[in-house]
Amino acid sequence: MVSALIISLLFIFSNPFPSVHSDAAPEPSPSTNNICIIGSGIAGSTVAHFLRHYSDDPSFPTINGIRIFERHRIVGGRMATVSIGGDTFEAGASILHPKNYHASNFTKSLNLRIKEPSSDSSDSSLGIWDGTQFVFKTIPLNPNSPLYNKIVSMANSLLIFFRYGFSLFKMQSFVDNTVGCFLKYYTDLDSRPVFETVDEMLKWSGLYRLTRRTLQEELVDAGLSPRIISELVTVITRINYGQSVAISGLAGAVSLAGSDAGLWSVGGGNWQIAAGLINSSDVTLHLNEEIESITHLGDYYELNSTKGISYACEVTVVATPLDELNIQFHPPILIPERKLQHTHTTFMRGLLNPAYFGLRSVSEIPELVGTVEAPDLPFSSISILKKYTEEDMAHKIFSRKPLTDALLDQIFSARKETIRIDWGAYPHFTAPEVFAPFVLDGLHLYYVNAFENAASTIETGAVAAENVARLILSRLSSRTTSSSTNLQNSASGGESLHFEL
Numbered sequence: 001m002v003s004a005l006i007i008s009l010l011f012i013f014s015n016p017f018p019s020v021h022s023d024a025a026p027e028p029s030p031s032t033n034n035i036c037i038i039g040s041g042i043a044g045s046t047v048a049h050f051l052r053h054y055s056d057d058p059s060f061p062t063i064n065g066i067r068i069f070e071r072h073r074i075v076g077g078r079m080a081t082v083s084i085g086g087d088t089f090e091a092g093a094s095i096l097h098p099k100n101y102h103a104s105n106f107t108k109s110l111n112l113r114i115k116e117p118s119s120d121s122s123d124s125s126l127g128i129w130d131g132t133q134f135v136f137k138t139i140p141l142n143p144n145s146p147l148y149n150k151i152v153s154m155a156n157s158l159l160i161f162f163r164y165g166f167s168l169f170k171m172q173s174f175v176d177n178t179v180g181c182f183l184k185y186y187t188d189l190d191s192r193p194v195f196e197t198v199d200e201m202l203k204w205s206g207l208y209r210l211t212r213r214t215l216q217e218e219l220v221d222a223g224l225s226p227r228i229i230s231e232l233v234t235v236i237t238r239i240n241y242g243q244s245v246a247i248s249g250l251a252g253a254v255s256l257a258g259s260d261a262g263l264w265s266v267g268g269g270n271w272q273i274a275a276g277l278i279n280s281s282d283v284t285l286h287l288n289e290e291i292e293s294i295t296h297l298g299d300y301y302e303l304n305s306t307k308g309i310s311y312a313c314e315v316t317v318v319a320t321p322l323d324e325l326n327i328q329f330h331p332p333i334l335i336p337e338r339k340l341q342h343t344h345t346t347f348m349r350g351l352l353n354p355a356y357f358g359l360r361s362v363s364e365i366p367e368l369v370g371t372v373e374a375p376d377l378p379f380s381s382i383s384i385l386k387k388y389t390e391e392d393m394a395h396k397i398f399s400r401k402p403l404t405d406a407l408l409d410q411i412f413s414a415r416k417e418t419i420r421i422d423w424g425a426y427p428h429f430t431a432p433e434v435f436a437p438f439v440l441d442g443l444h445l446y447y448v449n450a451f452e453n454a455a456s457t458i459e460t461g462a463v464a465a466e467n468v469a470r471l472i473l474s475r476l477s478s479r480t481t482s483s484s485t486n487l488q489n490s491a492s493g494g495e496s497l498h499f500e501l
């Protein structure tokens with residue numbers, strides 16, 4: 001019997017759960033450096049971390065209290081896990097690049113476990129589906145035969161080369177050049193300016209021009225063939241951003257880097273990076289508390305929450321995309337319009353139906369089915385996450401629209417468990433991109449996710465957040481700081497911050 005468990009993230013998150021810090025604490029004096037951060041994802045947690053880290057330097061002002069507000073009952077935002085069939089899988093941000101140095105440093109300093117992709121998942125067979133047939137397929141490996149696998153891996157490399165030729169190297173070089181520019185954001189503080197705008201930050205690293213044109217335009221100029229762009233590149237952009245090669249060149253390059261070798265994740269869930277940073281940054285965490293309005297009142301901002309509590313904050317940091325939120329700003333702020341791309345992630349325990357793909361047996365279906373841009377193609381990708389038996393596997397499906405039960409019953413011959421998540425996943429990347437400012441009001445109201453339409457990843461969020469932390473400190477340093485007792489960290493132990501979806 002098929003038991004379809006339809007779960008929307010919002011529904012789960014709205015479950016009442018005691019907040020770690022739900023008391024109406026006496027308000028600190030607005031004359032101290034109290035910083036309020038809205039959002040406990042990678043952006044909010046990284047701002048808190050670097051505020052503490054850099055304010056150790058006596059040349060920077062003292063930060064008295066940091067509050068993080070999170071509307072849900074868990075931290076991590078789009079770093080979240082889901083449990084299916086007793087196993088835990090990443091539901092949102094799942095992979096990190098080997099050169100994601102902030103994420104990797106955080107993971108090491110927080111003593112989290114780095115999980116390399118298992119050999120069978122990195123060597124998953126790939127098929128490119130156009131809605132009627134597989135236009136390209138690699139040969140599946142055999143988990144019990146290492147020698148056979150070596151030969152098959154070589155054969156697969158040849159197959160890919162025969163289909164896409166030297167365009168493969170041109171694609172890699174495009175990605176390497178982009179990653180090379182991005183690495184400038186890790187250079188030491190003396191040689192790296194503090195950026196007031198996203199445009200300035202991107203121009204400094206040499207990445208700005210990639211946000212002006214589409215990925216397709218960039219790749220045609222780089223000499224890639226139409227075939228690799230419409231097949232392999234499209235498969236990757238559809239998997240990583242749910243969008244076509246019409247996305248901006250920078251988001252496209254970041255997306256392509258997500259198919260490099262050496263990808264990794266945090267064992268047990270990437271959300272633990274945010275939880276660890278929050279725990280170690282002397283933060284007062286307000287879970288289940290949504291900020292409804294931000295009002296500028298002279299020397300400070302008054303934040304009003306859904307709990308009916310007001311907070312006085314000298315500095316306010318918005319660490320979440322504002323595009324689908326309804327926070328009231330007084331006075332109003334004006335930012336460029338931006339749309340979010342919704343990605344529907346469906347987790348399915350069951351068995352794929354070979355007949356749907358015009359095949360005779362399940363074993364002929366590639367472990368990763370990517371897709372090209374074709375009208376009416378209902379999904380972007382299907383991947384096998386885990387094989388329990390030959391007839392029982394966990395799958396992850398990405399699609400631009402929700403998948404109906406009727407359609408799932410065509411794609412799968414057996415369905416045991418179904419979990420659906422609708423993510424307001426990342427910006428709908430549109431070249432030329434127009435960026436909101438990091439400082440929303442010219443005063444002390446900051447917006448980390450102004451950077452997100454350059455590219456949306458854990459690492460780009462961390463890089464933007466580090467810059468915002470430096471920007472706050474440098475803009476505060478001209479002001480007199482007064483001493484005050486540090487607010488207590490009311491959340492201790494990573495476990496208390498996270499619950500599975």
Ligand SMILES: Cc1cc2nc3c(=O)[nH]c(=O)nc-3n(C[C@H](O)[C@H](O)[C@H](O)COP(=O)(O)OP(=O)(O)OC[C@H]3O[C@@H](n4cnc5c(N)ncnc54)[C@H](O)[C@@H]3O)c2cc1C
Nearest residue numbers: 039041042043071077078093094095290291425456457458
């Ligand atoms: C399906 C999917 C797959 C992805 N895959 C990858 C990947 O493999 N690798 C990668 O690096 N990136 C990936 N990403 C992108 C990555 O998840 C994001 O770029 C990153 O996590 C964004 O972090 P953030 O902190 O800026 O925002 P978020 O993680 O969205 O955090 C914002 C937080 O603010 C909270 N909030 C919002 N409004 C309020 C309010 N008014 N009051 C209080 N709290 C509020 C939200 O609940 C949320 O927890 C993926 C994203 C999705 C959706």
